[in-house]
Amino acid sequence: MQVAVPAAGPSLIDGYRAETGDAAIRMLEALARRLRGHRIAMVSSTDTGGGVAEILHRLLRLLNELGVPATWEVMSGDPRFHAITKKIHNALHGWPAALEPEERDYFHEVSARAARELALDADLLLVHDPHPVALAGLRRRPGQRWVWRCHVDLSRALPEVWGFLEPNVARHDAAVFSHVAFAPPLPLPSYLVPPSIDPMSDKNRDLDDEEQDALLSRFQLPAHRPWISQISRFDRVKDPLGVIEAFLLVRRRVDAHLVLAGGSADDDPEGAEVLAEVRARAGPREDISILPLAPDAHRAINALQRRSAVVVQKSLREGFALTVTEALWKRRAVVASAVGGIPLQVVHERTGLLSRSIEGCAFQVTRLLRAPELRRRLGQAGREHVRENFLHTREARDYLAIFARLLEGRNG
């Protein structure tokens, strides 16, 4: 399936110029000129829900505005395929999981079907995450460049599952990872490109108080208590139960309200199960709100983050944690686990606070709730850190540079 990329609406480039200045835009335009005459395609497993889909929606539009023709092809799958890829996803994060021979066969069967159905005719294809990883071996034509973009932390990947994927990865011309710790040894060039957020999206743009009130009124959250929030998929690796435990420790000392909000991506069948566990642990407490959100509740997430005194991301494993980037962009004080790509964003005591345990999380949250000036200082530094390193303009710049490097050097 090819995803339609809307071209209408206000220019993204003009909006980015206002946030990042002329220099970043001039750089993108110069790189785009180097790619003139080449077509780019993104390939992923879904166009809704999850950080990857969000990034691709905006990135595609930006590339097209820059004059780089870019399309997006989605490799669809049935529930059985998604259950297998979820298993792969968990195993790549280090959770025990084994792929049965028939599951491996089915993975290849769905990949072969997608290879027949998708266009895959661009000059350079950027393939996101494990789902479409086999396509390069099935559909490569001479002169094409294939790049595998891995958004997952592979540092604890189970060898047997990584061993299943690795030969497919090796059929690409380059691989891209979010963090050096995620990148396994590969017989091809590996680049490090942290993901990014869009400062103009509904999830990140400025909201005035009135708009925030309107968006939040349906949740009936208390106005008189500071909110601690974790806004993330209901997924075990995000440790929502650990957040509740930390909150209960915080509540022994400070008055506060916990908001656990999030949706579940299309390709995550475990979401409902985890949500039920979270509800059971929270029980009837009135100081905990559990808010399942629709995949398009971007403005509500925006308002929740902006109204939170402290934003928590207590993940056990992470790819990059764009929720942290979003909170930093909104000048929020963040307490996050020192896992995955989080330490790239949360520089301890400079742009936020890192923790490694339930007690550590509770300690830092309590500290922040008692220190408004510290919250302000960290929030301001976090905003500038994101402006420089984690907006879409920087990610687009890195991709364009990689594309230029690979396409200009091709000889078959």
Next chain:
Amino acid sequence: MTDDFVAPFALDDSVPLVSPSGDRARNLEELRGAIERASERSLFWHVAGGQRREPWCDELPPDDFSAWVATAVQDRVTAERLSFAVQSQRGSPGALRAGLLEALGRVRERQRIARAAPDGGDLALLTFESVEVPTGLLAHDPAGLEAALAEADAGAWFHHVVEQPWLGADGPRLHDWLRARGASALAAWLTELAGSGLPLETMRRRLLQRMRRRELRRRVSDASPHADGERRQAERAAVAGLVRRLRRP
């Protein structure tokens, strides 16, 4: 002058494409080995990459080696020695490598093995390549190059002032071009500035200050044949102008 130095100097921006170098360190002994093996590009990125990542900050974070030894290995003394080696040996890859190895060599081998990061706290070494991007800024003479640098972005500063002198370049290097045009003093000043390890935006502001001081001297000197009153007036105007400009963010 060769053809390279006759042509105008084209200022390029650059995108650093960062990659894992493939080497890792779990303790000080492995760090020592990794530094011995590291390419010049890898060493450079670990000590100077922060300048590219945070061009606007007032004070740069420490280099990657000192930061890792201080926070993951928790050996503050060695971290300080590494910081000092980076601060004082920025001039060349060879001197830097020797300085870092000397700092690590002050810890006995058994201690170097014992002083290790916790599980998951390894230092994965990086390297990088630059993808050059034309800025469209062309300088025909040293004054023009100074003006172009004053306008240029952090990427161009990093590429021409910090990276190229360290790592060499295929085309004409900024410092060589300036020397070939008789501007050795400016070339030496930029070399010294690059060696300071300051944030890139601070370097750019220093260049602006230098240009303004020179302009101030020129205006004062132009006014010297005039009467005392006129000269004082010109001096006051020049100083007031300088103060106004320096106050700009």
